[in-house]
Amino acid sequence: MKVQKIGIIGGGFAGTMTAVQLIHQSRIPCEIIIINEKETFNKGIAYNTYSQRHILNVVTAKMSAYPDKPDHFLEWVMGKKEFRKHDKTLIANSFLPRKLYGEYLSTIWNDSVSIAESKSISIKVIDGFVTDLDLSENGINLWLRNDTKIEIDKCIIATGNHIPRNPKIKNSEFYANKNYFQNPWDIESVKDMKGNLPILIVGNGLTMVDTVLGLLEQGFKGGIFSISPNGFNILPHRHNGLKYSKLTDELTENLSLYDLVKLVNKHRKILRKLGISAEPIIDSLRPHTQRIWKNLSENEKNIFMSRLRHLWGVARHRIPLHTHDKLQQLRIEGKLHIKSGRIIDFKDSDEYIMVEYHDKKEGRVNQINVSRIINCTGPETDLMSLEKKFLKNCIVKGIIKQDNLNLGIITNTETFEVINRTGKSQTNLFTLGSNLKGELWESTAVNELRDQAEKLAEKILAH
Numbered sequence: 001m002k003v004q005k006i007g008i009i010g011g012g013f014a015g016t017m018t019a020v021q022l023i024h025q026s027r028i029p030c031e032i033i034i035i036n037e038k039e040t041f042n043k044g045i046a047y048n049t050y051s052q053r054h055i056l057n058v059v060t061a062k063m064s065a066y067p068d069k070p071d072h073f074l075e076w077v078m079g080k081k082e083f084r085k086h087d088k089t090l091i092a093n094s095f096l097p098r099k100l101y102g103e104y105l106s107t108i109w110n111d112s113v114s115i116a117e118s119k120s121i122s123i124k125v126i127d128g129f130v131t132d133l134d135l136s137e138n139g140i141n142l143w144l145r146n147d148t149k150i151e152i153d154k155c156i157i158a159t160g161n162h163i164p165r166n167p168k169i170k171n172s173e174f175y176a177n178k179n180y181f182q183n184p185w186d187i188e189s190v191k192d193m194k195g196n197l198p199i200l201i202v203g204n205g206l207t208m209v210d211t212v213l214g215l216l217e218q219g220f221k222g223g224i225f226s227i228s229p230n231g232f233n234i235l236p237h238r239h240n241g242l243k244y245s246k247l248t249d250e251l252t253e254n255l256s257l258y259d260l261v262k263l264v265n266k267h268r269k270i271l272r273k274l275g276i277s278a279e280p281i282i283d284s285l286r287p288h289t290q291r292i293w294k295n296l297s298e299n300e301k302n303i304f305m306s307r308l309r310h311l312w313g314v315a316r317h318r319i320p321l322h323t324h325d326k327l328q329q330l331r332i333e334g335k336l337h338i339k340s341g342r343i344i345d346f347k348d349s350d351e352y353i354m355v356e357y358h359d360k361k362e363g364r365v366n367q368i369n370v371s372r373i374i375n376c377t378g379p380e381t382d383l384m385s386l387e388k389k390f391l392k393n394c395i396v397k398g399i400i401k402q403d404n405l406n407l408g409i410i411t412n413t414e415t416f417e418v419i420n421r422t423g424k425s426q427t428n429l430f431t432l433g434s435n436l437k438g439e440l441w442e443s444t445a446v447n448e449l450r451d452q453a454e455k456l457a458e459k460i461l462a463h
């Protein structure tokens, strides 16, 4: 019998854990080929971070890489010499460094490679980047940056997070400036700060927080401005253990967006009367968000994206309390300035970059002079706008199709088969993770990806 060749494009959490699940679940020999640049292999963007201060935004007890072994990460941590003396409950409820999580994923990978050997499963990890994909009569051909061709039978696109898009400004030539950093996950973005001028962070989410911590770690002592459309105050995890089930008891099939917002507001008021903020309500919705999203009409999804997305983002993406305190302290000291507004233009001169923005609160155009700009606006999801053209090439050829909201790839979420331009399922081409955002909305965190990896492996092996 011919041994199946399964190619995985991208070896972050999603790609690595799909390979791990294939190894664990496979009963017959196969060949698994993963293509990912060496330094991010196993870890991807999130867990290959440059600082120990970048911590997980989910507690240890909820970060297992396996759906059926909920304590796997916690047990792995407790098995490490430096954690043995600590109280297990305390560690279960703490937020550990993302670097440590990267180490956890590498351990899982190394253990799985040994299992693969014992099952005659061949593993090949290629340090490279896929630039193109062709469907052939016999399977799929992948092309790497160095023009190498790889022939496989089945392919999983696990390309994950893409670097943010540049804000729209009048003078787009500015983006060649060496003091502009489009990739906020690269240590260069916070290194070698010179002079006392402030810096600008575009965006106000979790990556802004990481960047502030990175700048402080690198010894930066100047002012930091953050500009985002709403300038919401990022929230801390305050109610880790609180469970609220009253709203979910009232969830019905095919709930409209209008009814859902009404329901959330009703329960928000109930909690407010008790002096409790709304986070337990949002947490109670999490297990249902994918189903709710799938039931919304295209029009409702559009309304959500234009009016509610940012509010959902703030309520959903919270940071550990001590990190939150650190940020508030910086604000009290006048070092961190959170502004709501719209960037108009960046102009460079020899001494500084002039930032022109419309301040929403003050209702006027303001200017600030900064020494550096770091783009923390979040991963780009419009696949046609990516600088790396791999997914764009696949769209242009009609092999995959982008969803109407430009959030990801149209996919059958039961089988993970991507759907081509003509609406046909590609039975040998699959995707998971961030590429399913258009289909599921919430499809990025470990708790979602570990389930997807397990199910996808099951589907591929059952084929």
Ligand SMILES: Cc1cc2nc3c(=O)[nH]c(=O)nc-3n(C[C@H](O)[C@H](O)[C@H](O)COP(=O)(O)OP(=O)(O)OC[C@H]3O[C@@H](n4cnc5c(N)ncnc54)[C@H](O)[C@@H]3O)c2cc1C
Binding pocket: 009, 010, 011, 012, 013, 014, 015, 035, 036, 037, 040, 041, 043, 044, 045, 046, 047, 055, 056, 057, 058, 098, 128, 129, 130, 131, 158, 159, 160, 161, 162, 207, 390, 433, 434, 444, 445, 446, 447, 449
């Ligand atoms: C900064 C950050 C922090 C996060 N923190 C948490 C957290 O604490 N808890 C949590 O649950 N979730 C967190 N997340 C969510 C996170 O997205 C997932 O947990 C997970 O790491 C995503 O994995 P992924 O493999 O889908 O994507 P990625 O981590 O982006 O990995 C994709 C990989 O594919 C590679 N790749 C892309 N295109 C190609 C190509 N054409 N050829 C070859 N290789 C390619 C990339 O180089 C990369 O290594 C965080 C996300 C970010 C960005």
